[in-house]
Amino acid sequence: MIDVLVVGGGPAGLAAAIRAASAGLEAVVVEPRAAPLDKACGEGLMPGGVAALRGLGVRLAGRPLRGIRYTDGRRSAEATFRDGPGAGVRRTELHAALHARAAALGVRVVASKAGEVHQDEHTVTAAGLRARWLIAADGLHSPLRRSLGLDGAVPGPGRYGLRRHYRIAPWTDHVEVHWSRHGEAYVTPVGERLVGVAVLSRDRRPYAGHLHAFPALAARLAEAPAATPVRGAGPLRQRALGRRAGRVLLVGDAAGYVDALTGEGVALALATATAAVDCLSAGRPEDYPRRWAKVTRRYRLLTGALLSAAGHPAAGRLIVPTAHRAPVLFRTAVRALQ
DSSP states (O other): OEEEEEEOOSHHHHHHHHHHHHTTOOEEEEOOSOSSOOOSSOOEEOHHHHHHHHHTTOOOOOEEEOEEEEEOSSOEEEEEOSSSOEEEOOHHHHHHHHHHHHHHTTOEEEOSOOOOOEEOSSOEEETTEEEEEEEEOOOTTOHHHHHTTOEEOOOSOOOEEEEEEEOSOOOOSEEEEEEETTEEEEEEEEETTEEEEEEEESSOOOHHHHHTTOHHHHHHHTTSOBOSOOEEEOOOOBEESOSEETTEEEOGGGGOBOOSTTSOHHHHHHHHHHHHHHHHHTTOGGGHHHHHHHHHHHHHHHHHHHHHHHTSHHHHTTHHHHHHHOHHHHHHHHHHTO
């Protein structure tokens, strides 16, 4: 019998499988899509995410990121990371590296959908495979979360993300966040002549229309050819009513998500996947919901507070000026996200 069946072959799922295999457990991943997988994300790894990947035996070159810079076109504030650099890495490169590490550890990937999940006191079955435990890592709009009755309602208008890459030499070694009353644009260097630009907003309009809200950025990109088509994701806010249902544990975005505003998605995916497998390895699956709350608490509090401020026009306009006038406060907030 399989020890750990992982549904979802993205970063969270592969991280869970790698952790399980490293602990001597048999892990099988169920994922219908061929590798490498792409996703509309900012592609900036925080130092904590880089360290977590290293702990899994995954090393990526990427573009070193020294910190975060906020700008509204008139004022700016920047802070360097305290614990070494982050990395700007194409999502496809990240996935390929995780996939290769999992394969090297003997993790089997089954090209299938999970379908219905059945469980009893001792086993759980999905995709025709029987296991002792199942880890649901099937993403933001997790079908497993919904089928287990753990999908929670989210009030208010949703936020959406759009991303495109441009062939242009990076002009910064920071993740550059442009703010406007319509949303934010995240600029991440990911190659010698490749920059990713992700836009987050409640407004539903074409990507080019979003860029007009950031005149300085739009002007810089005006002559740069697009390197990739626009990819979208959302609504971003997702609520899970629990992180465990019997022999099923939810990790990554499937376990609930606040927003991409602080760029911690991959780091959280790795942290929650690691916590879930460690609880299973210790024979303490009942500890996982508490461990999940602990490893995500800082992210949930900081992201929720910043998202709340950004959602109110008066408060949103004060974010960059406040960061500009109080650089120590801004540095403290940035370093809290590491």
